[in-house]
Amino acid sequence: MLKTGKEWLIKQRLFIEIGMLGCLILSIVGISFLFFKDANSVKEPSTMMSYLESENQSQSSIELNQIDQSSTSQTEKIYVDVKGAVYLPGVYEVTNDMRLIDAVNLAGGFSDKADQKPVNLSLKLTDQMVIFIPEIGEVGAEETVQETSAPSLEANIVTVTENTEEMTNSAKVNINLADAIQLQQLSGIGEKKAEQIVSYRQENGSFQTIEDLKNVSGIGEKTFEALKASVTVGND
Missing domain, CATH: 1.20.5 (Single alpha-helices involved in coiled-coils or other helix-helix interfaces)
Known part of the structure; x- marks a missing residue:
């Protein structure tokens, strides 16, 4: 139990x-x-x-x-041609939001002989613009820079206004009056070719037409085509 x-x-x-x-x-x-x-x-x-x-x-x-x-x-890429009193004249690739001072800096800056007074450094760049920087004391140069249209160049020319009767077109160089330094502002014309143009003019008299440039030693058809729109003989 x-x-x-x-x-x-x-x-x-x-x-x-x-x-x-x-x-x-x-x-x-x-x-x-x-x-x-x-x-x-x-x-x-x-x-x-x-x-x-x-x-x-x-x-x-x-x-x-x-x-x-x-x-x-x-922002677009454009091209401008810088000439005159700069250290590295030539054609430069820039953008359409840049100013004239930017193009001058790309060309090495103003040379010692450059006259900066008439230059509008704030000018906005456009495609195919030609920028000419004058030298100090250059004949006929006013203290203003203007933008003109040159249909033959299809470009905007930025250059010093000329007052002399000899220079009838401020966008062109008179090959009957320009000295060797002024001729070097032309595309494809260096110191040697500029001197040859002056020598030819002294020996043969004034150029009657711009085509006479092809008679100068060293200036062939290609060089002439590149500069013909930028020159004048003063009677056009």
Whole structure:
């Protein structure tokens, strides 16, 4: 009888322990479920915020690219011809938002003989513009620089206005009056060819037509074609 009662107590105790263990397991499972549910609920808004931030960054990048493309499309490459009293005369590639001073700097800057007073350094550059920088004391030069149109050159000529009767066109060089230095302002004419032109004029008299330049040694058809629109004999 005592043995039976003892066995019953052991069984009851075992049932109680099993029940407590089951409750503990259920509690752990429940707590874990609540924890992961809360974690997911926090993670979802965080993911949404990251997505929105990514979208905003993408939109900003697109807008910046559009602005850059717009700025690039408004800036164009053009070419200008810098002549006269600069260290490196020649044709230079520039952009249409640059000024005359930029072109002069590309050409090595003003020479020691340059007369800067009549030059409008703020003038905006245009394609095919010819820029002529005068020398100090150059005959007929006023203290202003003007922009004129020369249809034969299809370009804008920036040059010092001439008042002398001999120079009827400020965009052209009179080959019957110009000295060797002035002749060197012409495309393709260096010091040697300029001296040859002066010598030819002294030996044969004035040029009757600009085509007579081809009679000068060293001036062929190609050189003549490059400078014919920039010269005159004074009777046109």
